[in-house]
Amino acid sequence: MKDATKQTILETDPEVFGLVKSIIGNEGLHIIHHLLTVDKADEFEIAKSLKEDVNFVRSVMYKMYTHKLVSYTRRRDAEKGWYIYTWKLLPDRIYDRILNIKQKNMDRLYCQLEGEKNKEQGFHCKKCAIDLEFQKALELSFTCFACGGMLEPLNNNETIKKIDKDIDVLNNEIGLIRSKLNAQ
Ligand SMILES: [Zn+2]
Structure with a gap:
């Protein structure tokens, strides 16, 4: 499932690219690309795969979320007590x-x-x-x-x-x- 070379609508569709870029800027595009290739992932997984800061990943996802272009589920980390968000991109949106x-x-x-x-x-x-x-x-x-x-x-x-x-x-x-x- 995880295939970094897989082409996504972000690369094949200039309009999708333009819209996403207008929302999150250049800096977060690789995160969206990654999320499209894996379907859904929690923010720690994304951060680890891309060697990004988890806060940065979350900020990109929030921007997408304010435009209702991603959905999430969350669970509480039993050990640390904080919430972990699992994000999913919504291409139809x-x-x-x-x-x-x-x-x-x-x-x-x-x-x-x-x-x-x-x-x-x-x-x-x-x-x-x-x-x-x-x-x-x-x-x-x-x-x-x-x-x-x-x-x-x-x-x-x-x-x-x-x-x-x-x-x-x-x-x-x-x-x-x-x-x-x-x-x-
Ligand atoms: Zn004249």
Whole structure:
């Protein structure tokens, strides 16, 4: 079971890596990697295997715990009287968390899209690189106040196309995370 060379989602999944790193920083990543390879372990075992201080291991685990990404059981050491925590990583929670972040991004993209679609389009002088609101362009009879040239209507088709594309990409990513969640 203990196989230090075993690849884990921490190495194979950049999003899992990014999320975990954002929570615990670079310093604790090897602890998470270790925990993934052994499934669960008490903090003394982890500390011993990795030659780390047990307090450091515990602090990393607490950070993960505040984000509900690990679970623990504890037992009292009969001799010394203190508690020993056995930690277990919860990969499905990690994927769940990533899914949440992506869904929030998706909501934001839809808001942006809606905003762009409802935006009143102004006018533009290409030559002078001047943008004008519709009302102002109307007052000027759609001629540029600087060069006298015809103003052209602005459109945000490109922006809308880009948001649509971003939504597609995100949709695929969400589908992928969902399939990982189902595979857990
Ligand atoms: Zn002009």
